[in-house]
Amino acid sequence: xxxxxxxGTNDIRCDSVPDPKIEDPRDVVIKVTSCxxxxxxxxxxxGLMPTMKSGDxxxxxxxxxxVETGSRHxxxxxxxxxxVPFNINCGECRQCKLGNYSVCQRSNRNAExxxxxxxxxxxxxxxxxxxxxxxxxxxxxxxxVPMADVGPxxxxxxxxxxxxxxxxxxxxxxxxxxxxCDLKGxxxxxxxxxxxVGLFAIQSAKVLGAERIIAIETEPDRIMMAxxxxxTDIIDFKQEDxxxxxxxxxxxxxxxxxxxxxxxxxxxxxxxxxxxxxxKEHLLPVERSYALxxxxxxxxxCGVVSVPGVYGGPLTINMGQIVQKGLTLRSxxxxxxxxxxxxxxxxxxRKVDTTFLITDRSNDLEDGPALYxxxxxxxxxxxxxxxxxx
Ligand SMILES: NC(=O)c1ccc[n+]([C@@H]2O[C@H](COP(=O)([O-])OP(=O)(O)OC[C@H]3O[C@@H](n4cnc5c(N)ncnc54)[C@H](O)[C@@H]3O)[C@@H](O)[C@H]2O)c1
Ligand SMILES: [Zn+2]
Ligand SMILES: [Zn+2]
Numbered sequence: 001x002x003x004x005x006x007x008g009t010n011d012i013r014c015d016s017v018p019d020p021k022i023e024d025p026r027d028v029v030i031k032v033t034s035c036x037x038x039x040x041x042x043x044x045x046x047g048l049m050p051t052m053k054s055g056d057x058x059x060x061x062x063x064x065x066x067v068e069t070g071s072r073h074x075x076x077x078x079x080x081x082x083x084v085p086f087n088i089n090c091g092e093c094r095q096c097k098l099g100n101y102s103v104c105q106r107s108n109r110n111a112e113x114x115x116x117x118x119x120x121x122x123x124x125x126x127x128x129x130x131x132x133x134x135x136x137x138x139x140x141x142x143x144x145v146p147m148a149d150v151g152p153x154x155x156x157x158x159x160x161x162x163x164x165x166x167x168x169x170x171x172x173x174x175x176x177x178x179x180x181c182d183l184k185g186x187x188x189x190x191x192x193x194x195x196x197v198g199l200f201a202i203q204s205a206k207v208l209g210a211e212r213i214i215a216i217e218t219e220p221d222r223i224m225m226a227x228x229x230x231x232t233d234i235i236d237f238k239q240e241d242x243x244x245x246x247x248x249x250x251x252x253x254x255x256x257x258x259x260x261x262x263x264x265x266x267x268x269x270x271x272x273x274x275x276x277x278x279x280k281e282h283l284l285p286v287e288r289s290y291a292l293x294x295x296x297x298x299x300x301x302c303g304v305v306s307v308p309g310v311y312g313g314p315l316t317i318n319m320g321q322i323v324q325k326g327l328t329l330r331s332x333x334x335x336x337x338x339x340x341x342x343x344x345x346x347x348x349x350r351k352v353d354t355t356f357l358i359t360d361r362s363n364d365l366e367d368g369p370a371l372y373x374x375x376x377x378x379x380x381x382x383x384x385x386x387x388x389x390x
Contacts, residue, residue: 002389003057003140004368009047014366017057020136020144025072028148030082034161035062035138037375037385038169039195039263040310044129045372048264048287049312051113051130060086060126061168062138063161064390073149081155084145085336086169088124088135091150102333107147108133117313122333139368141389153340156348163347165386166200166354172339174200174261177308178208180330181257185209190246190255190298192216192237192291194226196357196384197308198261203352205259206230214249216242216291218267221381225357237269237294246298254300262291263309269294289315296321307331360385 005015020029038061043049063083066076076082089096090106107124108114113131114121124146127137136143145152155164178201181189189210191201194217205213206229215231217223218238226234235245246255264287268277272290280286295305296318305327322329346352359382360371371385 001141002365003136004059004365004372006044006052006056006058007054010045012045012058012369012372014368015055017055017140019142022068022070023144024146025070026147026149027070028066028073028076028082028145029068029142030064030084030145031067031142031390032062032064032138032140033081033388033390034064034165035059035140035387035389036165037139037372039197040128041372042265042376043263043310043312045376046265049129049131050117053130056127056129056134057136057140058127059137059139059143060128061165061170062126062143063155063165063168064138064143067142075149076152076154082152083155083164083167083340084126084138085151085340086126087151087333087336088126088133088147089150089337090147096150099335099338101151101335101337110134125333139365139387141365151337156344159347161388162355162358162386164344164354166196167336167340167343169334169336170196171200171343171352171354172336173197173308173334174202175204175339175343176332176334177201177259177261177306178204178210180306181205181208181259181304183208183210183257186211187256188212188214188250189257189259190214190216190295191231191259191261192295193261193309194219194222194231195261198259199225199229199357199383200352201259201261201308202226202229202231207346207351212249214246214255216294219378221359222378222383225383228356238267239270241271242269242294243298250300254298254303256300257304257306258295258299259306260292260295260309264288264311266290266292287311287313287315289317292317296327299325299327302326304328304330308334357384358386359383361388363388365389
């Protein structure tokens with residue numbers, strides 16, 4: 001079969017690889033009907049995620065049709081259309097029982113590696129390095145889904161792949177990010193980054209009652225989409241002083257809640273673009289906390305800082321501000337399974353639009369390497385790439 005494989009920093013290829021097989025009685029194998037490239041895949045492309053190996057199959061946003069089931073798998077049958085969350089869940093450990101699916105303690109086959117890096121292990125993730133289990137991803141024609149009796153959900157009748165696909169990651173991620181802000185109605189929420197995650201965070205903040213939604217971005221097409229998603233105010237972080245504008249909008253108080261939908265590849269903002277920033281961004285790519293730093297500064301006392309943006313290792317942040325302002329910091333990989341039913345309803349009730357951000361489609365994974373590059377460079381308005389490989 002064809003699959004998109006990692007071969008090193010900025011080296012993604014469409015390879016011919018063996019078809020996956022059932023390895024455990026709980027598995028299913030699916031034929032991938034739709035899959036997408038995520039901003040998180042850029043951390044792999046940029047070489048910022050350790051333990052990738054040449055030939056690893058990428059992709060953690062995918063859905064498709066069951067073509068094979070393991071001997072002890074009873075949830076789905078051949079021909080079922082299923083949506084697969086990006087995190088793998090055992091369904092039996094204490095964290096799974098608590099609904100904290102992104103920190104399942106049993107699905108990561110390389111738990112000791114993750115524990116050495118993070119203290120405790122994360123769940124196993126599809127196509128996301130050996131630190132998270134070394135599972136093959138779904139930017140492929142077929143994929144093995146381990147522990148398939150827990151996480152995945154059957155696609156509701158009458159809904160298209162493109163309506164449902166983002167339930168596997170970015171819609172729940174944007175929703176969890178907004179939910180973590182504990183909105184009661186009427187708040188000012190500021191959101192850094194209007195990539196796919198930011199666009200879903202904007203829509204979710206609106207559904208959850210935010211009155212003013214400030215979107216911080218610099219790419220014109222993404223700014224347009226942010227408006228369409230429901231942002232009431234836009235700040236171009238390359239042109240304006242983000243902190244001053246947020247103070248102005250919030251009558252000098254700061255935003256009630258702030259959401260970092262950028263993560264470790266943040267670009268320097270207006271006034272920060274010195275030599276050090278340029279070096280960090282272009283010559284020696286390292287984790288950069290520009291967006292998070294601004295967010296912590298621009299939130300009001302006792303506000304919430306919600307961080308769906310991904311960071312991989314130790315980072316210097318202003319703990320003094322967090323303590324002295326009495327901030328609540330909430331973060332994490334998304335507990336996708338927790339949100340599947342609720343968010344499916346929001347799509348069906350047309351409260352959230354999951355399709356408008358798709359800018360690039362392809363029926364051939366051979367286009368993958370070029371589309372990865374286009375997405376990374378945000379060229380020609382590229383916001384979200386979807387493949388229909390089979
Ligand atoms: N927590 C989770 O489970 C989870 C799931 C999916 C994605 N993510 C993470 O969410 C983040 C966003 O994902 P995405 O797919 O939207 O990525 P993306 O790369 O498409 O979007 C990031 C956006 O941030 C903007 N940006 C860069 N620097 C900025 C700054 N200083 N201020 C404001 N905006 C800035 C960029 O222009 C870009 O539009 C990534 O870090 C990704 O890994 C987390
Ligand atoms: Zn993702
Ligand atoms: Zn578990």
